[in-house]
Amino acid sequence: MAEQRVSYTLDSTLETVDSAEEKATNIATELGFGEDEVMQISMAVREGTVNAVLHGNAYDPHKKVTLAFERKSEELVITIRDQGKGLDLSKIPNPLAPENLLKTSGRGIFLMRSFMDVVEIRPSKTGTELKLIKHVHGPSAGGKEASQ
């Protein structure tokens, strides 16, 4: 797999969420990931973009979401940046805890962690940066989780 990077600057809209998912599906398919892995990658990107658009930029038309796909020799690295106030991970409840099972939100980061090999969430200069990594020959799901 030749190394290549492509980046998009997107509006903070629902259309961006669908567009990001579609881009992820196309790139993961081109890279030869299996059907299940393509679904996992596209869903992780969708969830990450939802967080950026909704919780980060809060649909602010003046704020942008940056989405980048980087094809490395053995992995696909996806970076999603927003221009929001940042995210306090300690305040995100465990969606698998019995008391949270019937909550109607709060599963996005959990799904990303379930589907990708590495998930890193950190503050950036302008907001929050999310990095998602899928190994080309890595485990298909439930992979390890990076420090945050």
Place this chain on the structure above:
Amino acid sequence: MSMKISSRQVDGVTIVDCSGRITLGEGSVMLRDSVRELLAKGQKKIVLNLADVNYIDSSGIGELVSAFTTAKNQGGELKLLNLTKKVHDLLQITKLYTVFDVKEDEAAAVKAFK
């Protein structure tokens, strides 16, 4: 493919046939409105037929949870029918599979209402 919803009656039970994607935005809103409308009309035995739902995101999962608890809080009951593998797997990893009453056969789902 966007979400499509239609409903029909079988022995006093409302079967809601869903197809497409239950995702943030239109799909989630359509499902929410449909379930609330049924409950408002007094149709409290509801089966969501998800046979043709090929994609669901965390927002869609949240909407299923909301439909389930809204029905329960109003004295109703909501069951899920015909999960695709993708939806089944998502409910498994989110530990919701055992929370919902999931059926694989419409007749059995209808019969299961008391």
